[in-house]
Amino acid sequence: MTFFTSTTTPLFTMTWTPTSTGQYAGTCIFLIVFAAIFRALLAIRFNIDELMASIKRGRGDDQMPLYTGEAKRARRPWRANEAAMLGAMDVLVGAVSYLLMIAVMTMNVGYFLSVLAGIFVGSMAFGRFMTRSVAH
Template sequence: MDMDSMSGMDMGMSATSSAAATTATSSSSSSSSSMDMMTMVFHTSTNDPLFASGWTPSSTGKYAGTCIFLIVLAVTYRLTHVIKHRTERYLISRATHIAISSHIHTVDDDGAIEKYTASTSSISKPLSFGDARPWRVSIDFPMAAIQVILAGTSYLLMLAVMTFNVGYFLSVLGGIFLGELVLGRFAGSVNAH
């Protein structure tokens, strides 16, 4: 190769590399501007979109309304836990007809009926799939529907927290606290006093 052809190649390569550098620089600046829009640190902006670009608070009042919505959604999340627990206990007890105590009726010498209650004891066994209750539409379908609502609500709350907005984050935590404070006692054992 002679020098002229090499210098022509160098010129062609330098033009190509400068064009690539320009493209990389513009690509870098556009990606940095998109990273500025999605900060990965907690911040206190009042105009972060929630769930969709159409739900972007444009004033302090709308931001407060969004925070109140998140509090209500978090209370609903806790309420769904309570509903799931109580519905499951109700449906299973209704379907299985397991007697907690057995009643024995006898007739004494005077002809009066006496009622004796003998408690049944349950022996705890290790968990096995053979001991599982049978599948029933009346139990499993409502429980699956409640679980879908529970999962959808929890994912929406997670997405709100992932905006890294301090107000949204504190609203979710406040709603869960409020929901537990008001509704937590209803999720306990039905027979507990």
């Protein structure tokens, strides 16, 4: 398999086949935004414990909590609602990542570069929220 350039490569289904250059550009823009959303989801997933703790405390500001650098040693008890939320978040992150993988596996150069551009844009926008993450 080799990379190729075509403006009529289907994406995800045969009904999503660009027939013009404008539709192809729109598909590439969608992939850029979708990959940036993927990075945002990773940032949310990485900070979900802190986000939920701030919601429970009734914190009024809309900033993501910053890390103090201190490791939390105490283990919290298992809670079904938190486990379900984490599981749902992991499924969403996995689904988005697999859809991006399928876009890259079309071997279309434009789709491939669009996904890379979206990861770059997402990392620029949300990378500061993943400073300790392996995904960063």
